[in-house]
Amino acid sequence: MDKLCSIIIRTKNEEAWITKCLEAVFEQTYKNIEVIIVDNCSTDTTIARCKKFNVKIVTINEFFPGKAINLGIEASKGDLICCLSAHCIPTNNLWLENLIKPLEDKSIAGCYGRQEPTSNSSDVDKRDLLLVFGLDSYIQSKDSFFHNANSAFRREIWNKYPFSNISTNIEDRIWGEEVISNGFKLAYVAESSVFHWHGIHHQLNPERAKNIVRILDTIPRLRTHNNLKNLKHTSYCIVPIKGTDVTYKNLPLIKKTINCLRKCKLINKIILSTDINNQIDLSDLLGLETVIRPSHLSSPQSSLEDVLQYTLASIESKGDYCDSISVAEIIYPFRENEVVDAMIQTMIDEPLDTIFASWREARATWFGEEGDLTMLGGTSWVIPSTERHGQIITSLIGYFTIIRPVNVRNKNIFQGQIKTHSLKNRNSSFVCRNQNEYDELSNLLLKL
Known part of the structure; x- marks a missing residue:
């Protein structure tokens, strides 16, 4: 093969590498080449260094990776096209x-x-490059992985399948998917090697990774969205109550909470956690599993974490296990079951440890004692613009909070990956601590 090969090199402030890259390119045994530099407005000595070699330079002002390659190819003449990163150095002349x-x-x-x-690549980059790019060459007929830091293709293929002009990342993977979908194959050539100092994952930059996954999810064969939807997720909900709550007058308030939870499509079991065992037979009355906890777990010194830990341990001691455990207090009688299901679905879809209901408070919020107050936040127009600190998120733990069981066992329910679910309907967050308060509030809402 002696066809002209056009080597496209994209640059942006590559003075540390471009000379080494071009020296290696012009030392190749394959001599029928031309080099096209596509520069994105470098401000260092990149262009001056490039001009010491027999290269053609074109400029791109609005950079997109695929657009830069397309621009370089349009300025080239070769039947063969090679893409080489400016900071990749061919390891030998073959x-x-x-x-x-x-x-x-x-x-x-x-x-x-x-x-x-x-040798000066980070350990992360060394690991990734050594694991991804192995020593055996192979042909890909299904896998669309392709990498333009060190690649080649025929112009006739590019004429049919140019690179995306608008993709911000992985233009090579999108192109690979397109040619594979049209019946072509891709070749990995282990014998054609370059040194690449920063690797392919850019030091695990999370924003870059997020953007790449967003693009990958547009490719049907690679989409990850909802790939767990057919896997069973078992979710239990604990309703903690004290003996003082359980009177025949307050029973409708308890039933309202239970009825809401029973409407939820994603709750598999509701468990009452109570400190009584003889005032009212809740198990028979409400048809629910009941865990009787020690009275000291209702004292002011105990916490929600203590109650949840004990209740979960009691459930698991019977060989009954769940994927998530939640808590719902009876003081939120206007709770919406759609919100509860949405929060459980978020737990299923995302790698979270805890999600709790919340309300975003725009009004000025203060902390401290009278005479020694500090503004925490607020965006209300009554606050001077220079003193607006953003919205305060008020947690509504008892409205609904869903947690991974391991965090309940270890009593660290507010550690790890935490997310809030902001309520849209303020009325659903009204608190009623007894049936009288509920009746009064209900009557008031009817009059509005």
């Missing part, structure tokens, strides 16, 4: 010859080569 060799097979749309870490 790099290009080995890289383009599989393109003699018309069923192969593109090739990509090995990437080796440098």
